[in-house]
Amino acid sequence: MAKKVRTLFISDLHLGTRGCQxxxxxxxxxxxxxEQIYLVGDIVDGWRLRQTWHWPQLHxxxxxxxLRKARKGTRVxxxxxxxxxxxRDYVGSNFGGVEIQEEAIHTTADGKRMxxxxxxxFDTVVRNVKWLALLxxxxxxxxxxxxxxxxxxxxxxxxxxxxFSAYAKQKVKxxxxxxxxxxxAVVAEAKRVEVDAVLCGHIHxxxxxxxxxxxxxxxxxxxxSCSAILEHMDGRLELVQWTSHADIALIPAIELLRxxx
Numbered sequence: 001m002a003k004k005v006r007t008l009f010i011s012d013l014h015l016g017t018r019g020c021q022x023x024x025x026x027x028x029x030x031x032x033x034x035e036q037i038y039l040v041g042d043i044v045d046g047w048r049l050r051q052t053w054h055w056p057q058l059h060x061x062x063x064x065x066x067l068r069k070a071r072k073g074t075r076v077x078x079x080x081x082x083x084x085x086x087x088r089d090y091v092g093s094n095f096g097g098v099e100i101q102e103e104a105i106h107t108t109a110d111g112k113r114m115x116x117x118x119x120x121x122f123d124t125v126v127r128n129v130k131w132l133a134l135l136x137x138x139x140x141x142x143x144x145x146x147x148x149x150x151x152x153x154x155x156x157x158x159x160x161x162x163x164f165s166a167y168a169k170q171k172v173k174x175x176x177x178x179x180x181x182x183x184x185a186v187v188a189e190a191k192r193v194e195v196d197a198v199l200c201g202h203i204h205x206x207x208x209x210x211x212x213x214x215x216x217x218x219x220x221x222x223x224x225s226c227s228a229i230l231e232h233m234d235g236r237l238e239l240v241q242w243t244s245h246a247d248i249a250l251i252p253a254i255e256l257l258r259x260x261x
Contacts, residue, residue, distance in 0.1 A: 002033040006109055007231035011040035011118065011201025012221035014083065015059045016049040019223040022058035028228070028242040029065055037066070037074055038104065040201045040219055041081025041118030048083075070097030077101055081118035081202060105195065110235030112196040112215070115189065119200035119218075122185040179205055183218075187211045197237075199229060208239045 014020045048054070070076040076098045080087040091102045104116040182203055190198035197215035206220025206227040217237060220227030226242040 002031055003230075004033045004233070005230045006034070006233050006235070007036045007038065007106065008032055008034035009038045009040055009116070009199055009217075009219050009229040009231075010222070011081070011219040012042040012204055012223065013039075013062065014042055014045040014048070014221070014223055015062060016045040016054055017223070018054055020045075020059065021222045021226050022056070022062050024226050024242055025062055025222050026058065026065060028226070029062075029069075032230070034069075034074060034230075037069065037076045038106070038116055038199075039066070039076065039078040039098075040116060040199065041079055041120070042083040042201060042221075043078065043081075044084045044087075046084050046086050067096045067098070075099075077104055077116075079104060079116060079118055082120035082123075105193075106199075108197075108231055108235040108237070109233060112235065113194075114197040114199055114215075114217075115193055115195045116199050117186075117189075119182065119186055119202035122182055122189070123202065179203060183207075183211065183216060187214045187216055190214045190216075206239055206241070208237060 010025075013022075013025060015022065066076060078087065078098050078100050079102065080091075080100070087100060088102065090100045093100050102117075106114045106116055108114060186198055186200055191212070191214060195214075197217065199217040199219065201219045201221070203218065204221040204224060205218050206225050207216065207218045208229070209216055215237070217229050217239070219229050220239075220241075228240055228242075230238045230240055232238065
């Protein structure tokens with residue numbers, strides 16, 4: 001039976017790329033019945049599709065699943081990110097029951113006001129040096145490609161899953177203090193607009209934690225972490241990770257996915 005929640009927040013699906021875990025996402029969506037869904041950017045990877053067309057049936061199934069939920073009464077809000085920035089031209093429009101918004105203020109069941117945005121406007125590389133962002137995107141895709149072969153070899157030897165791309169990303173980004181600076185900027189924006197919490201995606205680092213009196217939430221992604229944020233009926237917010245290998249399909253993931261200090 002599907003788990004009933006007030007709100008589901010997901011981001012960074014990157015439909016249109018080979019790294020997208022569309023099958024896992026479809027399995028996850030069958031287990032959750034949400035009154036509202038926020039799609040927090042990088043749902044479709046326009047950067048990658050402009051270079052190489054990759055759109056298998058599973059990616060189409062994800063789109064159809066979300067549209068079907070909208071038709072059946074689920075409120076679906078799409079906040080475009082940098083990879084699907086072409087949709088920002090349609091902010092204020094409604095397609096098939098899906099609202100397109102630049103940013104949103106969501107009020108939880110227990111009265112907290114939450115700013116929702118993708119987060120790329122706080123990424124100085126994306127904003128100011130787009131060619132470098134595109135190069136980094138190519139390198140990340142290559143790391144995901146390597147992941148598949150490393151995982152196969154590790155399985156042959158009975159070793160647990162280990163993500164080369166996540167390891168490389170942590171090393172590089174930690175070296176330039178990128179994640180910390182990004183989170184600080186997002187929290188500063190939340191303080192500026194006087195909300196209690198802020199939720200974003202973009203950096204593929206699933207997290208829930210309190211930062212200077214602001215609850216900071218990052219949904220993660222559906223390339224590596226396969227994570228999402230749930231708002232329960234009482235307003236409680238939970239970070240979950242989908243894993244087909246767990247005895248329970250939805251497992252709390254706050255400690256498991258918290259970035260190293």
